[in-house]
Amino acid sequence: MTATIIDGKAFAAGVREKVAAHVARLKEENDITPPGLAVVLVGGEDPASQVYVRSKGKQTVEVGMNSYEHKLDADTSEQDLLALISKLNNDPAVHGILVQLPLPGHLNEDLVINSIDPAKDVDGFHISNVGLLGTGQKSMVPCTPPLGCLMMLRDHHGSLSGLNAVVVGRSNIVGKPMANLLLRDSCTVTIAHSRTKNIEEVCKQADILVAAVGRAEMITGDWVKPGATVIDVGINRIDAPPEKGEGKTRLVGDCHFDSCAEVAGAITPPVPGGGVGGPMTIACLLANTLTACCRANGLAEPEGLTA
Numbered sequence: 001m002t003a004t005i006i007d008g009k010a011f012a013a014g015v016r017e018k019v020a021a022h023v024a025r026l027k028e029e030n031d032i033t034p035p036g037l038a039v040v041l042v043g044g045e046d047p048a049s050q051v052y053v054r055s056k057g058k059q060t061v062e063v064g065m066n067s068y069e070h071k072l073d074a075d076t077s078e079q080d081l082l083a084l085i086s087k088l089n090n091d092p093a094v095h096g097i098l099v100q101l102p103l104p105g106h107l108n109e110d111l112v113i114n115s116i117d118p119a120k121d122v123d124g125f126h127i128s129n130v131g132l133l134g135t136g137q138k139s140m141v142p143c144t145p146p147l148g149c150l151m152m153l154r155d156h157h158g159s160l161s162g163l164n165a166v167v168v169g170r171s172n173i174v175g176k177p178m179a180n181l182l183l184r185d186s187c188t189v190t191i192a193h194s195r196t197k198n199i200e201e202v203c204k205q206a207d208i209l210v211a212a213v214g215r216a217e218m219i220t221g222d223w224v225k226p227g228a229t230v231i232d233v234g235i236n237r238i239d240a241p242p243e244k245g246e247g248k249t250r251l252v253g254d255c256h257f258d259s260c261a262e263v264a265g266a267i268t269p270p271v272p273g274g275g276v277g278g279p280m281t282i283a284c285l286l287a288n289t290l291t292a293c294c295r296a297n298g299l300a301e302p303e304g305l306t307a
């Protein structure tokens with residue numbers, strides 16, 4: 001393997017440290033309510049969601065912020081959920097609101113997300129934030145992958161200006177915001193998708209290749225330009241080899257790591273081995289909450305932690 005590894009876990013730890021230092025300075029130098037993050041979980045029978053929400057709460061407190069958890073029953077009505085969001089929108093101690101997705105089927109996700117005050121929408125999914133990002137204006141940017149990947153790319157390359165970036169995938173939560181952010185950093189951006197012709201050749205033009213496809217190990221080394229930076233956003237569960245035991249599964253990315261790492265200059269390892277995963281998502285969520293708090297108080301935004 002020749003590529004440098006871009007270690008998402010280590011990077012996330014660095015982001016959390018920067019957030020904690022900034023929060024400490026905010027508290028010391030300003031008479032303001034410390035940043036507060038409210039996480040709303042509806043239902044939450046899914047153990048993965050519970051673990052995720054718990055670790056968000058723990059890490060929020062660890063960086064010196066206030067954490068507010070709201071666990072609602074799975075059969076909570078839309079009216080009650082909207083009433084809670086309205087309360088959080090009006091609470092000056094809450095700077096960031098995150099509603100854990102997916103919501104139970106009887107709740108309208110778009111309606112719920114768009115009821116969050118855009119200034120507190122730390123997930124960056126509110127239609128106003130999507131529009132602001134699309135028009136190159138100041139917004140809340142989706143945490144991971146887009147914001148986390150952008151931070152890692154800036155850290156690795158310094159300036160991204162003029163680089164050819166190919167984003168494979170055009171979803172609203174990953175591909176499109178990622179492409180918009182790269183465009184804002186003056187990359188020449190191509191978005192590839194399931195109808196793209198000669199997709200291997202398109203990918204081979206990329207100085208920066210972001211894979212957000214949801215197809216296990218689809219991108220192999222022969223799609224990668226020598227020396228390119230490969231960011232693998234994909235998380236795919238596939239069957240483990242038979243020797244691991246019947247019914248066992250494992251996680252792989254959208255990139256075939258070994259072959260891509262032979263050609264790339266730098267690459268993120270597949271999740272959960274330190275790539276673009278949970279730790280980066282939470283670190284960026286904390287960064288967004290801090291940014292929201294600074295904006296709410298008319299203070300300078302935290303350097304290196306925003307888009």
Ligand code: NAP
Nearest residue numbers: 144169170171174193194195212213214233234235276277
């Ligand atoms: P999605 O909504 O399913 O979108 C997948 C995109 O890939 C679509 O635009 C689709 O094209 C394109 N695509 C599918 N098959 C293709 C093919 N054979 N060739 C070229 N393009 C193809 O998925 P998503 O929500 O964006 O997620 C993408 C991946 O990121 C998934 O593996 C997901 O698990 C992972 N993810 C990771 C994180 C993280 O924190 N690391 C967070 C969210 C998602 P069309 O539009 O033409 O159908």
